[in-house]
């Protein structure tokens with residue numbers, strides 16, 4: 601058929617987007633903690649889409665009831681169908697979910713953890729990640745207990761180079777990486793080491809990730825750490841995690 605001869609109209613789904621990731625060995629799937637990304641480049645979710653400017657975990661967008669619904673009706677059905685069709689899936693399955701009127705709609709699947717969702721999720725993980733990856737490879741996930749999560753919040757704020765997601769400078773020296781801080785961790789993305797200096801080497805440069813007893817504490821800890829890191833074209837959103845503030849939702853994830 602000629603390209604463009606057929607078009608597909610899809611229903612527009614308005615709602616709130618969140619990320620639901622599970623690890624599978626092809627037969628069973630264990631949920632990772634819930635999270636929410638911030639895809640637009642500017643504060644207030646304005647500007648072009650990016651790979652993600654920051655994320656936090658857990659998110660109240662997915663409460664325990666909705667998590668069970670997604671686990672049963674999205675993740676487990678997908679894993680089971682893929683096995684039946686001879687394309688067994690082993691690894692991290694990422695579902696981008698639009699939540700509308702309390703119901704989940706799948707926007708996309710990725711065969712990986714999300715970036716920057718991965719950073720806050722791993723900061724909250726109380727179990728050993730390697731055990732779960734090994735069991736996923738070996739097909740023995742059901743022999744392990746469900747993954748346990750710290751009852752803390754975690755926030756990752758992406759430090760980018762001004763101009764991202766379009767053109768941006770590279771090779772600027774990053775200062776302030778040697779600060780010690782028990783509440784936060786700096787994940788490198790677009791960086792390189794040259795002659796003992798750390799230089800920018802991409803649009804999304806660092807993922808500054810902090811934990812806290814509340815989401816507000818985690819946000820504050822991340823931005824305190826960010827103040828200490830500098831390079832000429834450093835840019836970040838100033839509102840990461842804010843949309844998660846509000847009535848807390850009780851969740852074991």
Ligand code: GLY
Pocket residue numbers: 637651652710713714715716717
């Ligand atoms: N943060 C969105 C993604 O990893 O696809």
